Amino acid sequence: MKLITILKKLAVACMFATNIINASNTNTIDNIHFLIPGGIGGGWDSTARSVGEVLLKAKLANSVSFENMSGYGGGKALSYLIETLKKQNNTMMINSTPIVIKSLQNYFPQSFRDLTLIASIITDYQVLAVREDSSLKSWNDILIKFKKNPRKLKIGGGSSRGSLDHIVSAQIFKAAGYDPKLVKYISYDAGGKAFNALISGEIDVLSTGLGEVLEKYRLGKVKIIAVTSLEPIKGIEDIPTFKSLGVDMSFANWRGFFAAPGMSEKQVDKFANILKEMYDTTQWKEVRKKNGWSDLYQPKKEFRQFLEEQEKSISSLMKELGFL
Structure with a gap:
């Protein structure tokens, strides 16, 4: 008799546990x-x-x-x-x-x-990044090269001409007081290919999302020149914003x-x-x-x-x- 009572209690407990599991997974998609x-x-x-x-x-x-x-x-x-x-x-x-x-x-x-x-x-947020061993160490270095000959500064991104990476890079130069139409932008199919072009020296500057290069920045593969946020981003405050460099823009x-x-x-x-x-x-x-x-x-x-x-x-x- 005691055995039957114990088994009944176990059965009830199992049903209760199953209901809890099912309830916790009501939003699970197959x-x-x-x-x-x-x-x-x-x-x-x-x-x-x-x-x-x-x-x-x-x-x-x-x-x-x-x-x-x-x-x-x-x-x-x-x-x-x-x-x-x-x-x-x-x-x-x-x-x-x-x-x-x-x-x-x-x-x-x-x-x-x-x-x-x-x-x-x-x-x-968007960023401009360069190779860690690039001669372009700062935003000022980029501006100096751009002012000498805009066509010699090759900026690439993982989207087509006139798309996000191009528009943001053009917006940055316009906010700095330069003609955005002079930006030489080279397009690639996705960020991976654009990053490889940066590392190989095919382009000088990469215009991309912060998330696409942050880990590479932490590994010392790239230097992030600046980010398009209004305020420094928590945890990576060492990366300057364009606004802090005197470029009045955000994206x-x-x-x-x-x-x-x-x-x-x-x-x-x-x-x-x-x-x-x-x-x-x-x-x-x-x-x-x-x-x-x-x-x-x-x-x-x-x-x-x-x-x-x-x-x-x-x-x-x-x-x-x-x-x-």
Whole structure:
């Protein structure tokens, strides 16, 4: 009799434990496929892969997969997502400010309005960086070379001409009092190739996101000239801001996730909720610190309002710089 009572108590305890486990995993998604519109090693790639790995480790997703589809400044992946929408119910596409820029330039016919918005997740500031052994040791050295002959200063980035890395570098020189149209910009397919071009000496200066070079900076492979944040970034206060060097400018690049048009509200909410839950995990806090990112969680409606406001400000900036 006692044995039966004990077994019953064990059964109840097991059921209770199972309910707790199930309750804690209510937002777990079985599978997430990340569509990355650029090559390996760029900002989109590192962000998507970091998010996927954190979701796995935090048990917010049971499996994740990644697909790099570069081409047309992100337009190839965007078109693919829309054209194959019926089989993309578990797909999230990473993107950032370039989706606004390229749409304004009519580089591709679609815009963020043609997609389902999930949420923005981070802000990544831009930097100018040089090789550690470069003769260009400071912002002043760069200006001296630019003033002698602007065409001799080769600035590269992991995005096409007229896109984010080009626009920000042009904005920096304009804020310093120079003609932004004189900036010689060389484009590469994703940040990895642009970084290799810097190391090989093919370019003098790299225009990129802080998160793409921060670890390389810590390893002594590059020197970061300055960052486009208004204030020094916590933990890396030794990197000056352009503003502190007398260049009155700042720029923050968001990154976020989109889905195919027509995705159900239930699925959209599930994606957005696990991204929000991710913020509280130790794994995410470590990734964010490692890359110098700042959290920027804006789901659906907030995200759309943010993009509409950025579209207006970016359009004004691009006209001022001569890109529109």
